[in-house]
Amino acid sequence: MPMSDPILAVAQMRAAEQQLIDDGTDVHELMRRAGQGAAAWVWRMAAGRPVTVLCGPGNNGGDGYVLAKWLRAKGSPVCVIALQPPRTDAARRAAELYGGPVQPSAGDISGDILVECLFGTGQNRPLDVATQALLDHCVARHRRVVAIDLPANVDADSGALLGPVATQAMTLALGAWKPAHWLMPAAMHMGLRQRVEIGLAPITGGLRLALSDPLNAPAPDAHKYTRGMVGVIGGDMPGAALLAAKAAMHGGAGYVKLLPQQTPAVVPDALVVDTKPLPHALDDPRFAALLVGPGLGRGDAALERLAKVLAAARPTVIDADALHLLEPGMVKGRSDLVVTPHEGELARLCARFGIPAGSKLARVQALSQVSGLTVLAKGPDTVLAAADGYCAILPPATPWLSTAGTGDVLAGLLASRLATGAAPVRAAAQASRIHAQAARASGAAWNADGLVKALPAAYAALL
Template sequence: MLAADQVLTVRQMVAAEERLMDGGADVHELMQRAGRGAAEYVWRIAAGEPVTVLCGPGNNGGDGYVIAEAIRERGGKVQVVAAREPGTDAARRAASLYRGAVVGAGEPRGAVLVDCLFGSGLNRALSNEFESLLNDLADRHGCVVAVDMPSGIDSDNGTLLAARLPHYALCIALGAWKRAHFLMPAMACWDAARLVDIGTEREAGGAVLLERPRISAPASDAHKYRRGLVTVVGGAMPGAALLAAKSAAHGGAGYVKLLARDAGAAPEWLVAQSIGDGDLPDALADERIATVLVGPGLGRDDNAKARLNAALGSGRRIVLDADALVLLGVPAPGAILTPHEGELAALEKRFGLASDAGKPERAAALAKATGAVVIAKGPDTLIAAPDGRLAFAPPAPSWLSVAGTGDVLAGLVAARFAVTHDAWQAAGEAVWLHGEAARTAGLAFHAGDLAEAVKPALVSCL
């Protein structure tokens, strides 16, 4: 089964290629598949203008020779700069099949520079020599394209291995996505990313890229409780809880209820009750409740702690966000946690976890320690489960960087948890819908606009 949605480490990618070769393919064939697939994108971008391919000594350089020859065969204007002589058998063979010009580094100027210097194989600092070569060439070309991974990025954790890198118009992943394609700061180095399929099958233990979920309309005999009752536990700041409640309603929940200290005036679609801290456990004992959301606007005082403890003790499916994450001091098996970077660091400290690893490893460790599914939020949102599953979100619009969008996500998570009863599925659906809602909301939106955009995002998945 082909697996274009998988996200692999470098080691996993090597294993995937080895399995292809065990099945009869050789390195040369795989290089031809990858290079000619990448050449399709380069050809379109160049639109007949001159192309320079920077080739390194390894197999990424070999891909570059294949790309250059494919463009030459089509009548394109192409030249190769060889940073070093090919150093692998596959790269040497690819270089021998290239019939075009090989020029010195000081000569080329053109429309497109293709970076095939190191790709995903680099895990140490880019030398000053190669960094200067890459940047000097990039400065003389109008557009830069990376093949597999920009040279100077760690493919497994997304860290930069050079003081300066060009900005890339496109990053072309080969065979499978790598983790850095969905991690900061790497993601900020390009405008778009595309995948070339070389026939790689699903690799055991690989992460996945979230895709558009398939969401069904309610059953013909559905009613509000069967569709899912989401109860939002409010606290000191009612606005955040109201945003989460609105998002939950648009996210597919059949019934949304707000239990606040002082419910005040609520919109007509929302059932809001003023519930004191002492009465909250009885209110949460309602067996019709599918999911409890606690955290948005909760506060951090003793009253907030009492409300969190009531939610944790309710025995219901639970989503913990915002202030609830700051106050959480015990594992929460079966729950969904939605920390941003600061909350993730605070939780790591509380549970005695290291904070110096990559984001995927940190989220996975927290999921294991708490027994919860963890949505590690940010421009590079990812999801980790206690059993080791890992999913990466596709890039979402940067307009999400506004107050209140986390409350909208929390409400979405609660709604999907109430509908699906599956923490992993709910987290994936909610994160994807959140990004789609941001695309639908357009530019310069506020959190209320985002909550309204949840509905068309959901409709797009039916």
């Protein structure tokens, strides 16, 4: 599987901390590690400029007191504000060890950095009126905001917003990532994300942040068939399938065939076009992977083409229009299929497979379990899940990907990676990395054709 970091829900994080305590680590030591680790990041950012620390009544506030003490010892100007006194033993001890003045209100305080330590992962309802007013006042009077663990008004497990959320310059995750660090809409407010080590034991299984999965150059004795042959099935709109095929030609496979319903007017010289009737074209035993959906259409003819592709029993990427036609009975018993829905397509799939409403993460996990499909739910937050329980959130790429045709490019890359022999989860993660790398390298205001042109350099950068 791709190299990854664990992402822990609130209950899992508490259990991991409790395990440390049960193994002999004092809770005050955990708070010291968290507060000092976060303080080191704030100190670098502040560079001697004034820092205001806004502390809540729980252990997140306790982390703030530790942070303030460490910064003050380094010579940084620090002001601590707490609307309420500490309520936990660990937070009270941290406040006592801080030993400096604590202001009950913001008054005319202003500065360069506001460090927000109100509730972290412990918040499950909107801030009360007084606390919200204090936070708003402080945010308005500081140039940058840094959240300790999570910004206020964020649900840690779902990424939902409980109330107004200030956009952070930096969010410092304590111990492990939480789902909200990477899931929309919360993720768009996180700013630079850094993780602070507190000594958690290695965590296996569960939700992951997929970081990297290096690509390989072809073997010295490779030829076009050993590298894999991809079949891209066309439909009513030939341009989308052609775009996907162009992407597949740069995704690592050795041979790409376009199986069109109607031949595009202009086709790259290196792309093979097979105009035989689809059942005969699919009889080629050399196909290592197929892609169906881009430009397929949604009528009876498209449904017939989709059925023929699935009957060919090859590893297959199902994308775009094909997702609107897909029914549960069509994929029963198949573990070699990858679906690539955007949010609207994900909603349709969940309705057809009986998946109840919930967060994106919960729906993707449930869909993969119920259907047996590998699901790459793309968007500003991309979730990858498989029927064996593997689930990961992929780091965000660039919002410039929000343009027509980029999904076709991703689907072509994924089919190409499948054709090389990569397992569905690995193929999806690798394709997403190439796609993101090409998008970042393309700069601004490009279209899908420009994204395809950037693929060879993106692939080379990931070797």
